Amino acid sequence: MGLDPEITRLPASVAGAADPIFEFNRRIIDATHKYTAAYKPNFAFYESYGQKGMAALDKTVRYINKLDTNIFIIADAKRGDIGNTSKMYARAVFGEMPFDAVTVAPYMGEDSVTPFLSYPGKWAIILALTSNKGADDFQYHTDKGQRLFEKVLSLSQRWGTTDNIMYVVGATRAEMLAGIRKIVPDHFLLVPGVGAQGGSLAEVVQYGMNRQCGLLVNSSRGIIYADSSENFAETAGEKAREIQEEMAIYLAKRF
């Protein structure tokens, strides 16, 4: 579940709180954590409120950890830089903050990714085929029949293991999942884009599930902004439960 708070979209009772971003998150988390395998705060939403935003992010991650240490927490930060610099980004999310995983942009190649793989029990989630329109611009660039996102999948899996690398594949590209599963049959996939972006959970499961499930399916705006009234948290809980129950049916059929 994405935790992407926008101050302009917060209900009055939350907007007036001492720490509105954290207060929004806390109420959403309280209402949804029973149905949620992982939370994924996107850093942009916190950075856009400066130091207060980053303090609220830090508080949010620690709040989730305290509530339930089994919940996986993803730093959706799309980081990546030359080796000595990615090392610093890894320290930011795994050393300074207790995230379990971070999303990583692959453009700069191996040394930009491997520093995120040196923390035991932590994960790098590498962008492969993203959910947005701009994915068409470069991710399909094709060298000898191999598209760029396929090259990213096939090359980068050598840098780590199925226990420290996952890949981002947008739900809006669900029909591509069958081909992607031929390249990475065993890796977990983080699949954003169900909900507001229009992706279908049924299709994601049909094409993307493997024998361990292998899917972390994300919805952000479809849950947290399903209701703009003071009942937002209750509605978010219902939306999270709906998706969890739909997923439970698919899991029961398969396992």
Next chain:
Amino acid sequence: MGLDPEITRLPASVAGAADPIFEFNRRIIDATHKYTAAYKPNFAFYESYGQKGMAALDKTVRYINKLDTNIFIIADAKRGDIGNTSKMYARAVFGEMPFDAVTVAPYMGEDSVTPFLSYPGKWAIILALTSNKGADDFQYHTDKGQRLFEKVLSLSQRWGTTDNIMYVVGATRAEMLAGIRKIVPDHFLLVPGVGAQGGSLAEVVQYGMNRQCGLLVNSSRGIIYADSSENFAETAGEKAREIQEEMAIYLAKRF
């Protein structure tokens, strides 16, 4: 000039200050600003120290602006996400903090870049061919004779103008600059990698300079860590002056 402070590399008098990161930067800036067209703090180094680090970054940017409003300040953050999220990253660097430019990773395509172009007078600096070894992994992926970094250059220049887009081309790839200049003859290029990474300023100028100069050449570790003693700031000033004087000779020959 890169401002990438690492606490483990700071001299004792700085390490003991109340705000060691800012104190290091302030002394470096005081000693170098006369020779410096632009400062480029890399966000990873600040994020790795958590909220204190980000506070020191904010203070640093405001300090430079107060000292000399003509100095250009680049948020080296390699950001990029789906459109509604990149909009938030743009607000973080241009709204919350007074940066003039931000480095952007192009993997996610047009909608991940254009939100950075909607701030008048501000710049997006798009990664094209980077200075690190990992650049070989994906940036040379070749579709119908066009390498990925060439596709990035040719496609993305349509999203903005020569007044709001620059490109990153590593100094360690100086021989590639001649070909790159055929695709982007008029854009400014940010060229990191002179100094510690081994790039040559003479070659960068030879292959990359255009009729407006069109080059922002960066050195980070070669200046700020040239001297680990208490004289670090004085030595940094000398190193910055050396590069500035070498550049002045090339400029005088050409203009």
